[in-house]
Amino acid sequence: MWILPLVGYLGVIVGFSFLTLAIASGLYYLSELVEEHTVLARRLLNRLIYGIIVIQVLLVIFDRFPFFLSLLGILSHLVYASNLRRFPIVKLSDPLFILSCILVLINHWLWFRHFSKPPAPSRQADNNWRQPYQVDYDEMPSFSEVASYFGLCVWLVPFALFVSLSAGENVLPSMGSEYATGERASAGLGHSRGPSDGKSKNKxxxxxxxxxxxxxxxxxxxxxxxxxxxxxxxx
The missing domain is CATH 4.10.910 (30s ribosomal protein s13; domain 2)
Incomplete structure (x- = not known):
């Protein structure tokens, strides 16, 4: 067969293109919603962060998740929450924002290594002298469980912050915008900015x-x- 594999490759390319356009359209729509409802968005992000912290604590207590990895995840979400102090404005050179980006990568790498390692032998295998290294596959998390953990506890808050936060270079000159733009708005009438600045929008x-x-x-x-x-x- 020669034509069918080519049709398969073409279908993959077209499907990937449609998926990329759908994701871009969704990001655009969510950004517009956040721009219109910033107070509600901040409240939802705050509750989302602390809800995920509670989930991680419960996983440590009941499912015996690794303590230090879970502690790193909790501290990371506290750092993510610190980006909400001037919501939705963020300065891209802010140390807390840079630290948040680094923590996203570190959490992803460490949790991927954790779930990639084979589980330790069960207690029943210790008493079985014929198969002392037998692995209890019943205790292994399924793919859906691992994917759900990554989606909710590792990626969800950084993705929500990426959609919600606004880059400082696009901020209207107003009270408190010095943090984002690094400039001070002039109070005199003779120091007015150009008309193009008045049309700028928080994006x-x-x-x-x-x-x-x-x-x-x-x-x-x-x-x-x-x-x-x-x-x-x-x-």
Missing amino acids: GMAKALVDNVRDWAQENGEIIGFWRGDQAKRF
Whole structure:
């Protein structure tokens, strides 16, 4: 068979393209919702962080999860919560924001190593001299359980923060915006900013990422010749 494998590869490419567009559209829509309901979004993120901390404590107590790894996860979520102190504004050079990004990678790597290791031999295997290294597969977590733990306790809060927080470079000049932009708003009438600054809008990081990717695709499409400038504006 020659044609069917090519059709399979083409289907994978088309499916991946549709999946990427769906994720980008979802990120864009969620960013707009957060921009309209910042108070509700902050409240939900706060409760989500402390709810996951409670889940991790229960996993240590009842399911005997590793104590130090769980403690690292709890401390990481406390660091994530510190990014909400000026919600939804975040300065990309803020040490706490940089530390949060590093902790996401460390948690993912350590928990992946933990679930990749084979479980320790069960107590019944210690009494079985014929198979002293027998593994109790009943105590091994299933793929759905591992994926659910990663989705809820490792990735959910960083992903929600990525969708909710706004980069400091896009903040309107107002009271308290010095933290995000690093500039002080002038009070005099003679020091007014240009009209373009008045049209700037607080834009979420996920929304800015989607816009940048779209602009990059438009520019490269014009260079390659897929469409003209007027067609790119309607893209």
